[in-house]
Amino acid sequence: MGASLRLAAAVVATLTLALAATAPAFERSGDRKVLVFAGRQEVPTIDPSVKYDWSIRMAQQSLYDALVKYVGNPPQIVPWLAERWESTPDAKTWTFHLVKNARFHNGDPVTAEAVRFSFARTLKLNQGPAWMLSDFLKEDGIKVLDDSTIQFNLSQPYAPFLSFLPWWYVMNGKQVLASEQGGDLGQKWLTTNAAGSGPFKIKRWEQGVLYELEAVDNYWKGWPSKDHVGGVIYKIVREAGAQRAALLRGEADIVEGLSTDDFDQVAKMPGIVVPNFPGMTTFGIKMNTQKGPTKDPNFRKAVCYAFDYDALVKIYNGHAVLETSPFPNATRGHVAVPGIYRQDLAKAKEFLAKSASPNGGVELEYVYVQGLEEERKLGLVLIDNLQKLNITVKMVPLIWPNMVARGSKPDTSPDMMAVFTTPVSTDPDAVAYQYHKNSWGKYYGSSFYANDDVWALIDRARTTPRWEERAPLYAEIQKRIAADAPEIFGMLMNRRWAMRDHVKGFQFSPVRFTGEVDLYPLAIVAK
């Protein structure tokens, strides 16, 4: 299906652009203006304790509130259900004071007990966001001091604690437990129902087809604009060609996930705008540091110096910036590593000469996601670049589950694997930990990077409370990882959406996942 379908879609794309007509877009439900978001990904569950990805989190963020929220670019953590907070100097005890006027959709007040229940539920189920805090927070460490004060006592200092809280949504415990089936802590019910206090509530939930949210009129936090959307329909449109057609025909107000060329083309259409922002998603080519020719650091450095980095930006038509460190630019504590790898054939040959394969003569396997055109093109760039070192490259497209399986063990992990990674928080620990031994087996740990000193630094940095002490540690971590060259540090692709120009209030924050939009500030201003 893949290649030929995409080819046909490309033909349609070209033709549709010629045929495109302006259209009114957005739907009306009574006096409400309903925004239509055409996305390719389903929302199989909205249970905040169970799972998250970009489409799931977009729904969760709309239906639920958290103690704090990420807003803006660069991302800032702002008070939300918590109006203020304080922590002890050792970063072990965190106390949050809740706003008094927050209400769940059923009218119940949002209390400290609801916060306790929500955190305890996520920890108990041990799914979804549980990994962010489970090493440091136990159920008995959560204390309700009074109706509007909650305290978290961590088992050891954990400086990034606050940076993960925007993704820990608060549920109405009474509602959840009333819907419990067979001791499932409401899992079955919360798959397609919400017990939140967010700016939207569920109106329709047609699994696999569309999801309709309705704005809460008396949302406790208020609305940022009088023209705020009255509702949102998230419609699943699985083909990029159909997404684009829906946008041009006025059947969708926002689409995500178009190809680089398509975004460039629709940006020129009247009535359509394409926000374009540097994101936090890194693209790297992970090299297996545990076996094969790439086990040799000098060989890896040779590969890093042979690679044409400018090609990365060209493939994205200039809508990308090169990485200057293993950490994305928007990560706190990011430093531009001096002498980060750029194409230099003389240096590449110099390092190759020091390696176990001084004359090349080896074949490397490059594994990438089947159907991702950009990754395929990068494979061709690799073939061309490494040919100069007498290294051949075998391109192997795999579907994502098979890639994850290959990258889960050092013995099966390919020599080179193309990987996009989006950190879940702006704290440097979220990226640094990808290079920790505990990340071996995860897709972003497929290089099986090993450096005891770096691991010790990572452990120390995450438990050091004061930023002034943490910052130099992360600077050192970035330099050391770069020096070990476990991957070709690639680029940060820009995030883009295509939307009708009557959609206003779009706020970009790079910490959100690809495709994810904060629906709360959106407004529709019809001409």
Add this chain to the structure above:
Amino acid sequence: MLGYVARRLALLGLMLFGLLCITFAISHVVPGDPARLAAGPDATASMVETIRAEYGLDQPLSVQFWRYVRGIASGDLGRSLRTRETVGSDLLRYFPNTFELVTGAMLIAVGLGVPLGILAAVYRDTWVDHLTRVVSVSGVAIPAFWLGLMLQLLLALDWGLLPLGGRLGLMQAPPAPITRLLVVDALLRGQWATVADAFAHALLPMVTLCFPALASILRVNRAEMIETLRQDYIVNARAQGISDVRIVGRYALKNAMVPTLAMIGLRYGWMLGGTVLVETVFDWPGIGLYAVSSAVSSDFQPIMGVTLLLGLNFMLANFLVDLAYGWLDPRTREAGAA
């Protein structure tokens, strides 16, 4: 005849069990860790183990297989890691959509294919025959997804006559389920606007899907009609001065339709399992899309559930065809008994 039916039913049961074994084996030898994928990219080892235990994936394969067989015997097809629902309830949600799509497509294919086949046979080697040949060759040669995209482009985007995709308009609420067949439910509840909207949304995917079947029906029916029209009893009827319309409609069509009907039955079973591309292009929420979404998530229980359902459909279609042959031709029953 009863013995023949019993033998066929026993064979059907064996085939179903064989299919079950094969799908289970294939699902469990392909690479991929469904628990890890379900737990998410950042999940710790303990989180992955939680999922593995919850879904019984930590058990030996023999235990998993026994549980699966036992579950199927009691109507439980397992749970989807991706949707978190039982496979049975997922199939109940998606299969009626595919059933409606395929049935509608088949009705169009039969409604056009049979008359065109007759016309092609009666006006053999004339421009009518040549025109139907273009239709039948195109039906076989044009890939469904390409045809779907072209129809979308022309009829939906350019001329704006029909919707691009989906099952219903954005603001159109589906009727409360009775049979779970959307059009039937809308009819039963008297929601005429929904019926019209559903038809408008169904037209392009049905036309796209019916095209290959239409081509086959047309060609088979044409060939059978030509063969039948050469028979002595037809020549005799002509000699008696019976009109061509009566000869074709009354005497020739019945005989020519037997192989065509058998082909329609098999084609219907095949179409039920071949809707993936059309469902993808038109965002039709059927089992084809469900199966693909499950496959890319290494979610095995739904894949096995869909395979069993489609396998069962196909076997039932074959079974009915066998019965029809047995009824029409006693020699088949005797051969089976020997």
